[in-house]
Amino acid sequence: MTCPWERRYxxxxxxxxxxxxxxxxxxxxQPDIISFAGGLPAPEVFPVERFKQASQRVLETHGAQALxxxxxxxxxxxxxxxxxxxxxxxIQANPANILITNGAQQALDIIGKILLDPGDVILTEQxxxxxxxxxxxxxxxxxxxxxIDEEGICLDERFVEAxxxxxxxxxxxxxxxxxxxxxxxxxxxxxxVQIANHYGIPIVEDDPYGDLRYEGEHLPPLVVLDAEYQENxxxxxxxxxxYQGDVIYxxxxxxxxAPGLRLGWILAPENVxxxxxxxxxxxxxxxxxxxQMVAYEVAQDNFLDEHKTVIRQTYKERRDVMxxxxxxxxxxxxxxxxxxxxxxxxxxxxxxxDAAELLEKxxxxxxxxxxxxxxxPSSAKTGHNTCRLNxxxxxPDQIEEGxxxxxxxxxxxxxxxxxxxxxxx
Amino acid sequence: MTCPWERRYxxxxxxxxxxxxxxxxxxxxQPDIISFAGGLPAPEVFPVERFKQASQRVLETHGAQALxxxxxxxxxxxxxxxxxxxxxxxIQANPANILITNGAQQALDIIGKILLDPGDVILTEQxxxxxxxxxxxxxxxxxxxxxIDEEGICLDERFVEAxxxxxxxxxxxxxxxxxxxxxxxxxxxxxxVQIANHYGIPIVEDDPYGDLRYEGEHLPPLVVLDAEYQENxxxxxxxxxxYQGDVIYxxxxxxxxAPGLRLGWILAPENVxxxxxxxxxxxxxxxxxxxQMVAYEVAQDNFLDEHKTVIRQTYKERRDVMxxxxxxxxxxxxxxxxxxxxxxxxxxxxxxxDAAELLEKxxxxxxxxxxxxxxxPSSAKTGHNTCRLNxxxxxPDQIEEGxxxxxxxxxxxxxxxxxxxxxxx
Numbered sequence: 101m102t103c104p105w106e107r108r109y110x111x112x113x114x115x116x117x118x119x120x121x122x123x124x125x126x127x128x129x130q131p132d133i134i135s136f137a138g139g140l141p142a143p144e145v146f147p148v149e150r151f152k153q154a155s156q157r158v159l160e161t162h163g164a165q166a167l168x169x170x171x172x173x174x175x176x177x178x179x180x181x182x183x184x185x186x187x188x189x190x191i192q193a194n195p196a197n198i199l200i201t202n203g204a205q206q207a208l209d210i211i212g213k214i215l216l217d218p219g220d221v222i223l224t225e226q227x228x229x230x231x232x233x234x235x236x237x238x239x240x241x242x243x244x245x246x247x248i249d250e251e252g253i254c255l256d257e258r259f260v261e262a263x264x265x266x267x268x269x270x271x272x273x274x275x276x277x278x279x280x281x282x283x284x285x286x287x288x289x290x291x292x293v294q295i296a297n298h299y300g301i302p303i304v305e306d307d308p309y310g311d312l313r314y315e316g317e318h319l320p321p322l323v324v325l326d327a328e329y330q331e332n333x334x335x336x337x338x339x340x341x342x343y344q345g346d347v348i349y350x351x352x353x354x355x356x357x358a359p360g361l362r363l364g365w366i367l368a369p370e371n372v373x374x375x376x377x378x379x380x381x382x383x384x385x386x387x388x389x390x391x392q393m394v395a396y397e398v399a400q401d402n403f404l405d406e407h408k409t410v411i412r413q414t415y416k417e418r419r420d421v422m423x424x425x426x427x428x429x430x431x432x433x434x435x436x437x438x439x440x441x442x443x444x445x446x447x448x449x450x451x452x453x454d455a456a457e458l459l460e461k462x463x464x465x466x467x468x469x470x471x472x473x474x475x476x477p478s479s480a481k482t483g484h485n486t487c488r489l490n491x492x493x494x495x496p497d498q499i500e501e502g503x504x505x506x507x508x509x510x511x512x513x514x515x516x517x518x519x520x521x522x523x524x525x
Numbered sequence: 526m527t528c529p530w531e532r533r534y535x536x537x538x539x540x541x542x543x544x545x546x547x548x549x550x551x552x553x554x555q556p557d558i559i560s561f562a563g564g565l566p567a568p569e570v571f572p573v574e575r576f577k578q579a580s581q582r583v584l585e586t587h588g589a590q591a592l593x594x595x596x597x598x599x600x601x602x603x604x605x606x607x608x609x610x611x612x613x614x615x616i617q618a619n620p621a622n623i624l625i626t627n628g629a630q631q632a633l634d635i636i637g638k639i640l641l642d643p644g645d646v647i648l649t650e651q652x653x654x655x656x657x658x659x660x661x662x663x664x665x666x667x668x669x670x671x672x673i674d675e676e677g678i679c680l681d682e683r684f685v686e687a688x689x690x691x692x693x694x695x696x697x698x699x700x701x702x703x704x705x706x707x708x709x710x711x712x713x714x715x716x717x718v719q720i721a722n723h724y725g726i727p728i729v730e731d732d733p734y735g736d737l738r739y740e741g742e743h744l745p746p747l748v749v750l751d752a753e754y755q756e757n758x759x760x761x762x763x764x765x766x767x768y769q770g771d772v773i774y775x776x777x778x779x780x781x782x783a784p785g786l787r788l789g790w791i792l793a794p795e796n797v798x799x800x801x802x803x804x805x806x807x808x809x810x811x812x813x814x815x816x817q818m819v820a821y822e823v824a825q826d827n828f829l830d831e832h833k834t835v836i837r838q839t840y841k842e843r844r845d846v847m848x849x850x851x852x853x854x855x856x857x858x859x860x861x862x863x864x865x866x867x868x869x870x871x872x873x874x875x876x877x878x879d880a881a882e883l884l885e886k887x888x889x890x891x892x893x894x895x896x897x898x899x900x901x902p903s904s905a906k907t908g909h910n911t912c913r914l915n916x917x918x919x920x921p922d923q924i925e926e927g928x929x930x931x932x933x934x935x936x937x938x939x940x941x942x943x944x945x946x947x948x949x950x
Binding site: 104105108109110111112113116139140141146148152155156159163164165167168170201202203205208209213214215216217220231235237268269302354358359360362369371372375378379383384385387388391394 | 529530531533534535536537538541563564565566568569571573576577580581584585588589590591592593594595626627628630631633634638639640641642645656659660662663664693694725727771779783784785786787794796797800803804806807808809810811812813814815816819
């Protein structure tokens with residue numbers, strides 16, 4: 101007897117399903133595996149004690165409010181806090197420009213809901229964030245992708261070609277991009293904003309790692325450059341909100357505070373936020389009052405700034421250990437990015453190598469990563485020989501050992517390939 | 526200069542927007558208004574002290590886990606707890622049948638995502654839950670509605686007529702329905718399950734108030750009756766999961782523990798849950814690890830059972846106060862339901878009266894409710910003379926005073942109407 105539910109699912113579900121990579125990644129959760137596959141923060145740096153105090157204070161002083169329904173927009177003091185925080189980046193916003201979401205992932209879903217009709221095209225970096233592809237697949241979006249190099253998305257003829265597809269918006273991760281770890285240069289940021297304004301194509305700027313820079317200088321977010329650009333172009337645009345620009349900026353507390361809270365935010369022109377609020381109301385009414393109030397309490401007295409210093413030290417060390425180990429253990433012919441911040445770096449294997457096959461072998465040797473194909477829309481015919489490594493979660497000695505094993509597995513694959521070539525000759 | 530964003534929104538956003546009722550309801554949030562408009566639990570009964578202890582214990586014993594990313598399915602001990610809880614209702618489930626959601630509202634959104642294509646028809650009670658209409662409007666669903674009476678949805682020729690529209694599923698709130706407060710009788714429950722099976726139309730059973738019965742006998746949920754029905758019909762259906770039936774059951778902690786946590790769940794056949802998990806992954810990765818673990822900790826040692834006794838006492842008293850005050854203050858020609866549980870009752874005004882106009886007047890006298898039109902899909906041409914009253918949130922003396930004012934406002938409107946009729950003669 102076949103299950104009648106199979107005939108009941110919506111068309112959009114056909115695009116979603118178990119992938120080979122997802123099945124492989126389940127294996128990486130075995131406890132004895134050194135996994136570079138996830139995107140998890142280091143649990144050692146979670147400020148557990150501070151959370152204990154904050155939870156007590158919230159429940160003591162606003163217990164009933166923390167446990168009651170609240171507004172869809174989010175806890176006002178937290179939104180005011182975010183406005184102040186963003187102000188330091190040069191973003192002039194007010195709380196009407198902010199919507200609190202369940203992590204930045206929900207922000208992506210909301211953006212899909214308010215902007216995407218089936219068949220709409222999104223321009224993304226190649227590779228790009230897996231979770232965005234997942235979120236927007238359910239809105240039956242199509243993709244055009246543009247390769248990145250060490251300075252981020254390539255604004256050359258390939259970009260111009262992609263624009264011809266008439267994208268609904270561009271999705272850009274400017275800082276320490278997930279998965280590739282590269283950062284968009286200032287020159288390209290300015291050019292991208294000009295193009296967005298010239299063609300009237302909005303930008304969704306996803307910035308989960310902006311606070312986690314370990315070296316080099318802070319670069320202004322696209323939303324700031326856009327505001328500056330718009331001010332010069334249309335000084336009398338609109339008095340409401342902070343700006344009527346073309347950028348939707350996404351932020352999160354997941355990487356600086358704790359992902360288990362599920363707290364992120366959308367910063368956008370006020371009329372866009374109003375649409376987002378309408379959408380979110382039907383999606384889950386609002387984000388947990390309790391977690392919002394606890395996060396606000398934890399962040400008080402500049403705690404978050406001090407805490408970010410600790411995180412940066414920890415992750416910088418782990419990145420350095422990983423880079424040093426790769427230099428030592430990876431064979432010739434393998435290349436990788438050198439991120440100035442964030443959680444990830446990107447490895448390019450020889451063209452003939454298949455990263456998914458390599459992962460199968462790696463799991464035997466108790467080390468794991470994510471094959472690069474996962475970060476490409478299914479329409480992209482590239483990326484089979486790439487992989488993403490996370491350096492924030494494993495401890496330094498584990499990183500060292502994991503990279504040693506991975507180097508060994510890659511070397512073995514290369515040796516085998518060479519042997520086969522010789523046989524064929 | 527017009528804002529370019531207006532041209533960018535997805536088609537589904539056209540169905541969403543500010544309504545007259547929504548604008549009116551904003552006025553009901555003034556602090557000096559006695560509001561029967563919301564659906565808020567009584568903050569006096571929140572177990573704040575218990576939450577304080579639970580938060581401490583969670584952070585002390587599993588701090589890093591509570592703050593870290595976790596699985597989309599939800600915290601396993603909480604899912605096991607729900608399985609045990611549901612077992613008392615006669616539902617044989619296992620954790621693979623459960624997905625934790627951000628309140629039952631997210632469950633509605635997920636169901637829309639996995640089941641609804643644009644133009645799909647949903648069969649609902651008339652009136653029905655406003656939040657479900659909001660959630661599914663964004664999937665561009667159509668509705669057929671069937672009136673309810675004191676025994677719930679009417680399974681007569683109007684129901685048969687509605688079935689001809691070929692609904693994708695039926696949406697039923699069997700216990701102390703929101704908004705009308707009525708309960709589906711056992712006879713109709715059994716008939717509904719038979720019909721669902723006969724026509725192969727699944728049921729989405731929304732049961733937020735099932736635990737809040739103040740009098741009368743507990744009635745089995747549709748999911749239990751369906752499982753029993755299926756067992757007789759197809760004994761060898763499938764060994765996996767608890768059943769391969771046609772009901773998706775929605776539960777929540779919002780009414781028994783605290784809505785500010787945003788915790789609900791979906792109970793469904795395992796293959797349906799798998800689709801829900803895929804959808805939720807793209808929507809927000811997972812529900813807050815912290816709130817799930819705190820809720821689990823709070824619920825330990827039968828606390829939730831004891832606590833429900835307190836809630837039931839409090840709400841029963843408030844319901845009784847409201848019913849007594851209505852009997853005293855409402856004029857002849859006004860009718861209302863007498864709910865055996867839940868949070869709401871339903872008032873039917875004379876046919877000529879417009880509840881939205883009445884609300885305007887009521888707000889002047891500092892009392893508020895929700896006009897019944899809000900609980901009808903826009904295609905329904907009925908309900909203008911109805912309203913929903915909440916009795917859980919205001920304190921007894923406020924309920925007494927609010928109903929006195931409301932009775933006065935209704936009486937004035939009726940007197941004015943009579944005077945106009947006399948003038949016209």
